[in-house]
Amino acid sequence: xxxxxxxxxxxxxxxxVVAPLALPGCGGGGGGDGGMMPAPIVASFSxxxxxxxxxxxxxxxxxxxxxxxxxxxxxxxxxxxDLYSFAFDLxxxxxxxxxxxxxxxxxGTALTLTGDQSSSVLATLQGNRVVVGVTxxxxxxxxxxxxxxxxxxxxxxxxxxxxxxxxxxxxxxGAPGGSPACLDSAGVAIPSIVFDAAPATLSGx
Numbered sequence: 001x002x003x004x005x006x007x008x009x010x011x012x013x014x015x016x017v018v019a020p021l022a023l024p025g026c027g028g029g030g031g032g033d034g035g036m037m038p039a040p041i042v043a044s045f046s047x048x049x050x051x052x053x054x055x056x057x058x059x060x061x062x063x064x065x066x067x068x069x070x071x072x073x074x075x076x077x078x079x080x081x082d083l084y085s086f087a088f089d090l091x092x093x094x095x096x097x098x099x100x101x102x103x104x105x106x107x108g109t110a111l112t113l114t115g116d117q118s119s120s121v122l123a124t125l126q127g128n129r130v131v132v133g134v135t136x137x138x139x140x141x142x143x144x145x146x147x148x149x150x151x152x153x154x155x156x157x158x159x160x161x162x163x164x165x166x167x168x169x170x171x172x173x174g175a176p177g178g179s180p181a182c183l184d185s186a187g188v189a190i191p192s193i194v195f196d197a198a199p200a201t202l203s204g205x
Contacts, residue, residue, distance in 0.1 A: 041066040041204040043162040048198035058196040072155045079192040082146030085135030088180030093169035095128040101159040108154030115143025145185040162204030169199035
């Protein structure tokens with residue numbers, strides 16, 4: 001003999017079965033409403049306004065997305081024909097706005113290699129300062145020395161990433177208590193090479 005199940009109880013059972021099936025759909029809709037992503041940061045670069053000139057080291061830059069490739073360039077023709085190395089710091093006014101991308105420093109065209117010379121680039125972020133060293137290195141035969149620059153050439157390029165909306169200055173300086181320098185093949189500072197003291201600007205919007 002088959003028991004008769006009252007209709008109200010059948011309706012309750014059906015509701016219990018259908019309700020869990022509907023939950024994923026309801027939850028998915030709610031999550032989509034609150035999942036908006038922040039707009040990406042767009043980077044821009046403004047130079048100091050110092051024009052290209054013989055013997056002048058200044059900053060130029062090319063923004064792309066949230067990064068800027070900053071180029072440290074030296075104008076030519078240079079008075080000296082024995083440029084061998086550069087040592088300076090790039091100082092961020094506000095390190096919360098932008099940062100150096102580690103490992104992005106690249107040897108430029110200002111120092112030309114001769115004989116069995118090789119190149120060396122070091123760039124280390126220390127607080128709000130990127131400590132930079134760019135030099136030729138003599139080979140086993142000690143061939144070659146420094147060189148001059150006939151027109152504006154890149155000493156080194158470095159990538160900076162914008163971290164948030166806002167602006168920060170970027171300035172060429174020496175180590176604390178010192179001055180930026182271009183050195184000849186004897187390790188002596190070349191006085192005719194001067195560094196732009198005015199800041200460039202990195203911005204994020």
